[in-house]
Amino acid sequence: MKVKLLGSLLLLILPVYLFAAAAAFTGKVTDAKTNEPIIGATVTISQLKISTSTNANGEFTFDRLPARGRYVVEVRYLGYQTLVKTVDLSTPASFNFALTSSTIEAREVVVTGTLIASTSKNSSTSAAVVNKEELQGSYTNLIDALAKQVPGVSQISTGPGISKPVIRGLGYNRVVTLSDGVKQQGQQWGDEHGIEIDQYQADKVEVLRGAASLQYGSDAIGGVINLVEPLAPAPGLIKGEVLSNYSTNNGLSGTSLMLTGNENGFVWRGRGSYQNAYSFKTPNGYFPNSGYNNTNVSGMLGLNKSWGYSHLNFSYYKNNIGFFDPESVEELYTTEHSRTLDFPRQDIRHYKIAFNNNFVIGEGSLKVDLGYQKNQRRELEDSADPSLFFDLNTYSLDTKYTLPSKNGWEPVIGVSGSWGHSLNKAEEKLIPEYDAYAAGVFGFVKKTYGDNTVSAGVRYDYIKNNGKQLFEEGEEKFTGFKNTFNSISGALGYTHVFNDNVNFKANAGSAFRAPNPAELGSNGVHEGTFRYEVGNGNLSPERSYQADATLEFGTGILTGSLGVYENYVHNFIYASNTNNETIEVPTEDLGKYPVYRYGQVNANLYGAEASLTIHPVSYLHFENTFGYTHAQNTTLDRPLPFIPAGTMHNTLRFEPKVKGLNAFYLSLGIDNYFKQNRVDATFETTTASYTLLNAGIGATFKLGAQKLKLYVSGYNLTDKRYYDALSRLKPGRLDQTNTALGVYNPGRNITFGFFLPFDIR
Structure with missing residues (x-):
């Protein structure tokens, strides 16, 4: 049957390869005021995964593109406002892109993680885009960088080594992480299970806030984090980058090298990254055995032709993380900080193969993403022999067919499916072995008329979980379960562009998540x-009813946005400890453990997100962001647990022109975190408000034709003692004696780094 299906797919695709017509796309990039050519501007067509740069005359050429179809073209150059246009290749022409000089941040960015790639202005989805250089600074990992820059995003952390994304108060299996076009499938359900990704791999990161279940299925009820890899360069060119950083707090040293090339449409990319850190330091001392190291090797081989593209991506990620030993609870801090990890610790390995295809069929296109992932998580208590060993294998298929647009209508249909098979390969067991099946089908349409865009979609999902029964020493360890869930989700969206400076977007819909x-x-x-x-x-699926609205604006001296949202979740699932229930486990370190049982309530989450950047003069920027989520357990009439505190980030950025330096800047920032006393007091503790002082300095130097960026970034410069509301190390009960862990978040951290992109012809 598998051979027949594969054969049918090849028969469908083969005519696309053989008979696809080719076209060239040429143009010129100039200064809108002087009409002078701009040399080195970047021209990108994300839908076809290609980019190029303008030559000495400001000209660019794309060869062997599809002869028909509409594509979003993005033109960028430092010091100019980003220009985005939709181009119809069926009408041959040479396009002139005139860029306007500007020192303000561009609001016009292309978002590819939505069903139809478009500018953020014309997409109803609330989205934020963080580029490569913005990911560099005093950040312990990728999720940490997003949580400190994107309103509405926060993190569940277990020290600097582990961060789990939270969007608008929803985390765990409610947020999808997308890499190489494939949903990351690890063990996202665990409190101390991080995301198995290379933090250096993304060229940019798209954060989609709000339910994205229409395209990505059950687990996207909270939002999506889409990692976008560097695009292939122009034919005949090899591009690369070297970056490295060192952080003083935990000795984190990281290095990454990437090369990518294009030889007449044969494209390739390779990357190797390594990080190593010792225990992190709080204002009271080092937290024992909290160091980590990880290694990532990834690559891509593919074809970019007139029929579209086919890319085979592969990666191997290995992460070792030390853990605190509860037997030494009286010694929370130490002066030792060796890079050698003691027991207990985690040994995590993630293997992934993704086959990404986009076949141009007339004026439409068929996108097919196939994935295989193996996630192995070993929990090592006192030796290299694992006490817990989860082995998860996941196969996935995602397809969508974009029909030819007509009279402003853009329809999309799609099918997705996955199969996960999990085994326990160690003596101890926490969850049963299981098989998880998922299938979905959806339809979506987008209509643009004048300055308005409306969209609507519907999706049907079928999910089946089979957990296996297990007996140990004559007693039932797992009862086993067989659950089948199916659901229909829907979404409506609307955008209106008032003028070049103001636009509005709104969404409403229903989504679901299977347990x-x-x-x-x-x-x-x-x-x-x-x-x-x-x-x-006996858990039921979560059902979400959500709505949001955002106003975005930008003028000569002001840019910003203001958004509000509400999300009512029926049958919200979480684990809680009630009535101080405990259980004796003589074989474990603590002996007595609090019992956390999974249950369901109805919940209502609402909040606001805002950003405002003031540009009084060309060299001065005052950047401000705000995010707040209010969450109520409406069933028990008390706050919902594990909700982030409100935050306000304020940064003053000074960019004077200094002879001999490019893009020189000085920055001073203040991060304000509000107190979080809206907690479930039966098992969760409150946190006080706190303020952190940050600063940075950096510049870009020319090394021949290449540019070298050097920077120094400082976080928590006053070495403030504080507990983050979502830190798993904040004060809380370990056992019936109410022993408090109470480990402070990291203290002062200064990061030194460089970033060197380069071209080789």
């Missing part, structure tokens, strides 16, 4: 969380 196997069948001690977890095989 995961851990929520359904857990029964055991969860290493690293100091608790005993018990699943519930």
Whole structure:
């Protein structure tokens, strides 16, 4: 059957390869005021995964493009406002792109993670884009960088080594991380399970806030983080980058090298990255055995032709993370900070193969993404022999066909499916072995008329989870479960562009999330969380009803946005410890553990996100962001647990012109975190407000034709003692004696780094 299906797919695709017509796309980039050519401007067509640069005359050429179709072209150059246009290749022409000189940040960015790639202005999805250089600074990992820059994004952290994304108060399996066009499938259900990705790999990161279940299915009820890899360069060119950084707080040293090339449409990319850190330092001392190291090797081989593209991506990621030993609870801090990891620790390995294709069929296109992932998570208590060993294999298929647009209508249909098979390969068990099946089909249409855009979509999902029964020493460890869920989701969107400076967008819809196997069948001690977890095989799917609206604006001296949202979630799932329930586990370190049982309530989450940047003069920028989420457990009439505190980030950035330096800047920032006393007091503790002082300096130097960026960035310069509301190390009960862990977040951290992009012809 598999051979027949593969053969049918090849028969469908083969005519596309053989008979696709080719076209050239040429143009020129100039200064809108002087009409002088701009040399070195970057011209990108994200839908075809290609980019090029303008020559000494400001001209560019793309060869062997599809002869028909509409594509979004993005033109960027430092010191100019980004220009985005939709180009119809069926009408041959040489295009002139006139860029306007500007010192303000561009609001006009292309978002590719939505069903139809478009500018953020014309997409109803609330989206933020963070580019490569903005990801560099005093950040411990990729999620940490997003949480400190994007309103509405926060993180569940277990020290600097582990961060889990939270969008508008929703995390865990409610946020999809997308890499190489494939949903990351690890063990997202775990409190101390991070995201198995190379933090250096992304050329930019798109954050989609709000339910994106229409395209990505069950787990995207909270939002999507889409990592976009560097695009292939122009034919005959090899591009690369070297970057490295060192942080003083935990000795984090990281280095990454990437090369990518294009030889007449044969494209390739290779990257190697390594990070190593010792224990992180709080204002009270070092937290024992909190160091980590990770290695990532990834690559891509593919073809970019007139029929579209086919790219084969592969990666191997290995991460070792030390954990605190609860037996030494009286010694929370130490002066030692060796890079050698002691036990207990995690050994995580993630293998992934993704086959990404986009076939141009007339004026439409067929996008096919195939994925295979193997996630191996070993929990090592006192030796290299794992006490817990999860082995998850996931196969996935995502397809969407974009029909030819007509009279402003842009329809899309799609099908997706996945199969996950998880095994336990160690003596201890926390969750049962299981098989998880998912299938979905959707339709979407977008209509543009004048300054208005409306969109609507519907999706049907079918999900089946089979957990296996297990007996140990004559007693039932796991009862097993067989659950089938199906649901219909829908979404409506609207955007209106008032003028070049103001636009409005709004969304409303319903989404759902099926319970995961851990929520359904857990029964055991969860290493690293100091608790005993018990699943519930009778859980129902979560059902979300959400709406949001955003006003975006930008003038000569002001740019910003203001957004509000509300999300009512029926049958919200979370684990809680009630009535101080504990259980004796003589074989474990603590002996007695609090019992956390999975249950369901109805919840209402609403909040606001805002950003405002003031440019009083060309060399001065005052950047401000704000985010707040209010969440209520409406069933029990008390706050919903594990909700981030409100935040306000303020940064003053000074960019004077200095002879001999390019893009020189000085920055001073203040991060304000509000107190979080809206907690479920039966098992969660409050956190006080705090303010952190940050600063940075950097410049770009010319090394021949290449540009070298050097920077120094400081975070928490006053070495402030504080607990973050979502830190898993903040004060809380370990056992019935109410022993408080109470480990402060990291203290002062200064990061030194460089970034060197280069071209080789």
